Amino acid sequence: MATTAASQSKPVVDAEALEIFQNQWDVYRKFLTHDYLSNAEACRVLRDFLAHDVARPFRILDLACGDASGIVRAIEPSQVEAYRGVDLSAPALALAARNLAPLTCAVELAEADFTTAVRTSANVNDIVWISLSLHHLETPAKLAFMRDVRASIAADGAFLVYEPTRRDGEDRAQFLDRFEVIGRRDWTELTDGEFAEALKHVRTCDLPETVATWHDLGREAGFARSQELYKSPTDLFRLFLYTP
Numbered sequence: 001m002a003t004t005a006a007s008q009s010k011p012v013v014d015a016e017a018l019e020i021f022q023n024q025w026d027v028y029r030k031f032l033t034h035d036y037l038s039n040a041e042a043c044r045v046l047r048d049f050l051a052h053d054v055a056r057p058f059r060i061l062d063l064a065c066g067d068a069s070g071i072v073r074a075i076e077p078s079q080v081e082a083y084r085g086v087d088l089s090a091p092a093l094a095l096a097a098r099n100l101a102p103l104t105c106a107v108e109l110a111e112a113d114f115t116t117a118v119r120t121s122a123n124v125n126d127i128v129w130i131s132l133s134l135h136h137l138e139t140p141a142k143l144a145f146m147r148d149v150r151a152s153i154a155a156d157g158a159f160l161v162y163e164p165t166r167r168d169g170e171d172r173a174q175f176l177d178r179f180e181v182i183g184r185r186d187w188t189e190l191t192d193g194e195f196a197e198a199l200k201h202v203r204t205c206d207l208p209e210t211v212a213t214w215h216d217l218g219r220e221a222g223f224a225r226s227q228e229l230y231k232s233p234t235d236l237f238r239l240f241l242y243t244p
């Protein structure tokens, strides 16, 4: 594996991303270990999509990659030619470098804001993936970001989004209440303090869209087709595929 790391010259200023890493990463690791957010199944669906639908050599851009522990299993058996991960957190990127070590393709990790990284990307991307990070943007900012992704993607490329998603007709308060009920019932390995911390983050920061809005955003961003590939068993998270 050839790993290169690029850093923005200006200091990282997204206090929230750093705070998540410094104070909540151990909690997030528990979510991954026990698959409370169904990341593993979403990555299995991504793996199958890459193997059966893409089925050719491709370059992938992983936005807000975190520690890349899930995606590495999705791309390792595929025809990946190059992996580029972007995250604001240097400690997360250090873990990602370790987790991506089994890949034999070129690996590049960049410490940057994902919206800037897409807007300024000189490369044409075959596959763009974002997971559990886009929901912090307001709807107009999601659309602007998705337009930039559309502009950066190859004619036969694909954009995949795995994010918390409201049911159609469900408002944010109803979604958050449902999230809390499911969490209290299922996330039994979290301490009371960890659960409270996670819930505070979600209630403060998360801006999930409805299913219909995710499809509308894709159309308005210039994608010809959008398709739901996966819904988590809790019906809190969904995976959407957008194609030019």
Ligand SMILES: C[S@@+](CC[C@H](N)C(=O)[O-])C[C@H]1O[C@@H](n2cnc3c(N)ncnc32)[C@H](O)[C@@H]1O
Residues within 6 Å of the ligand: 014, 017, 018, 020, 021, 028, 039, 063, 064, 065, 066, 067, 068, 070, 086, 087, 088, 089, 092, 112, 113, 114, 115, 130, 131, 132, 133
């Ligand atoms: C919940 S984790 C998700 C990580 C990974 N995508 C996954 O599915 O496991 C959110 C990640 O997004 C990063 N992040 C948050 N805001 C960001 C931004 N504006 N630009 C780049 N990374 C960001 C955080 O540092 C963190 O690693």
